[in-house]
Amino acid sequence: MMGGRVSNSEYDALVKLCFNENPYGPPPSVLDAMTGAFKYANRYGYPDGGIVEAIAVHHGVSPENVLIGSGSSEILDIVGTTFLVDHKKVVGVEPTFSAVYEHATGLKASAVRLALRADFHQDIPAIIKAVTDNRGEIGFVYLCNPNNPTGVIVTKEEVKQLLDALPADVPVLIDEAYHHFVENPAYATSIPYVSEGRPVIVTRTFSKIAAMAGMRLGYAIAPANLIQKMGPYIDVMNVNALAKWGGAAALKDTAALNKVRSDILQTRKKTTSALENMGYAVIPSEANFFMVNLRRPAGPVIQGFRKRGILVGRPFPPMFEYMRVSVGKPDEMERFMSAFEALMKA
Numbered sequence: 001m002m003g004g005r006v007s008n009s010e011y012d013a014l015v016k017l018c019f020n021e022n023p024y025g026p027p028p029s030v031l032d033a034m035t036g037a038f039k040y041a042n043r044y045g046y047p048d049g050g051i052v053e054a055i056a057v058h059h060g061v062s063p064e065n066v067l068i069g070s071g072s073s074e075i076l077d078i079v080g081t082t083f084l085v086d087h088k089k090v091v092g093v094e095p096t097f098s099a100v101y102e103h104a105t106g107l108k109a110s111a112v113r114l115a116l117r118a119d120f121h122q123d124i125p126a127i128i129k130a131v132t133d134n135r136g137e138i139g140f141v142y143l144c145n146p147n148n149p150t151g152v153i154v155t156k157e158e159v160k161q162l163l164d165a166l167p168a169d170v171p172v173l174i175d176e177a178y179h180h181f182v183e184n185p186a187y188a189t190s191i192p193y194v195s196e197g198r199p200v201i202v203t204r205t206f207s208k209i210a211a212m213a214g215m216r217l218g219y220a221i222a223p224a225n226l227i228q229k230m231g232p233y234i235d236v237m238n239v240n241a242l243a244k245w246g247g248a249a250a251l252k253d254t255a256a257l258n259k260v261r262s263d264i265l266q267t268r269k270k271t272t273s274a275l276e277n278m279g280y281a282v283i284p285s286e287a288n289f290f291m292v293n294l295r296r297p298a299g300p301v302i303q304g305f306r307k308r309g310i311l312v313g314r315p316f317p318p319m320f321e322y323m324r325v326s327v328g329k330p331d332e333m334e335r336f337m338s339a340f341e342a343l344m345k346a
C-alpha cells in the first residue's frame with residue numbers, strides 16, 4: 001500500500017483520492033467506542049461489543065447468517081477458498097474489484113472475465129451464459145454492486161434475473177461495499193434474498209461509510225449453510241477488539257453516517273459537474289468515486305497528479321483512457337480540479 005512507502009509527514013500531506021476511503025475519519029461515537037476497547041488489548045476472551053448480534057439485528061437476519069472478517073477483503077478471499085476448490089472458476093466482469101480474481105489465481109483457480117456493456121453496465125445475460133456454458137466448472141459468480149471502479153449499479157430487476165436463471169449450486173457473491181452511497185431507486189440491497197434461502201453471499205464493509213478502513217472490519221450475510229461452509233476457513237480471532245466495538249457503535253450512529261453520505265454525494269456532484277462543464281464525460285456514479293474519460297491514456301495523467309501530491313486510482317484495464325477518482329473533502333477536490341486543469345492543458 002502507498003502509505004507504507006512514504007514518511008508520515010509526506011503521507012499526511014498527500015491528497016488521497018486513490019482507494020475510495022472516507023476522508024472524514026470515524027465519527028466521535030466510533031472513536032469513543034474504540035478508545036474504550038483499548039482496555040482489552042491484552043485479552044483474548046474480552047466482551048466483543050455484541051458485534052455479530054448487532055449486525056444481525058441491523059439486517060433482520062439471525063446471527064447464524066453473519067460472518068465477520070478482517071475487512072470484507074477477508075470474506076472475499078474466504079469465498080474463493082471455499083468455493084473454488086478443484087480448480088473451479090469464478091465468473092464476473094472486468095474491470096471490477098479484482099482482488100477476487102487475484103485470490104483465485106493464488107488458489108490455482110481461474111476467472112471467466114466478461115466485458116462490460118458499452119454503457120458500462122454489467123452484462124447479466126452474458127454472466128448467465130458463461131455459467132450455463134461452463135456448467136459444473138463454476139465455483140461462484142462475483143457481482144460488485146455498485147461496481148468498483150465504474151460506480152454503476154446492477155438494478156434489482158437484473159439481480160433477480162440473474163438469481164432466477166442460475167443453478168442453485170452456484171452461489172452469487174454480491175459485494176455491496178458502496179451500498180450506502182446509492183441514490184438510484186432501481187437499486188436494492190440483495191440481503192432479503194438471504195432470508196429466502198437463495199444462494200447469495202452479500203458482503204458489506206465498515207471501511208467506506210464508517211471510515212474504518214485501517215481498522216479492518218467487514219462481514220457476509222448469507223444462508224446458514226453457506227456460512228457454515230466458510231466457517232472452517234476463518235480464524236475466530238481475525239477481527240480486533242477495537243474494530244468490533246467501533247463497528248457496533250457505527251451501526252447505531254445513523255445520523256453521522258447520513259451526514260457523510262450527503263457530504264460525499266454533494267461533493268461528488270459538484271466535482272463531476274465541473275469536469276463535465278470542461279467537456280470531460282463522467283460515468284454516472286452511485287458511489288464515493290467516479291470515472292472520468294480523459295480521451296488520452298490515463299497512465300501519464302495519474303503520474304502527473306502524483307507529482308502534484310495527489311493520489312488518484314490506478315489504471316483499470318481495458319479502460320485505459322479513464323481515471324478513477326475517489327471523492328475527498330471539498331478543499332481536496334478543489335486541489336484536484338486545479339491540478340486537472342493544469343495537466344489537461346499540457
Ligand code: PLP
Nearest residue numbers: 071072073097148177205207218
Ligand atoms: N469490495 C470492494 C468493491 C472494494 O472496493 C473494497 C475496497 O476498496 C473492498 C471490497 C474491500 O474493503 P475492506 O476489505 O476494507 O472491507
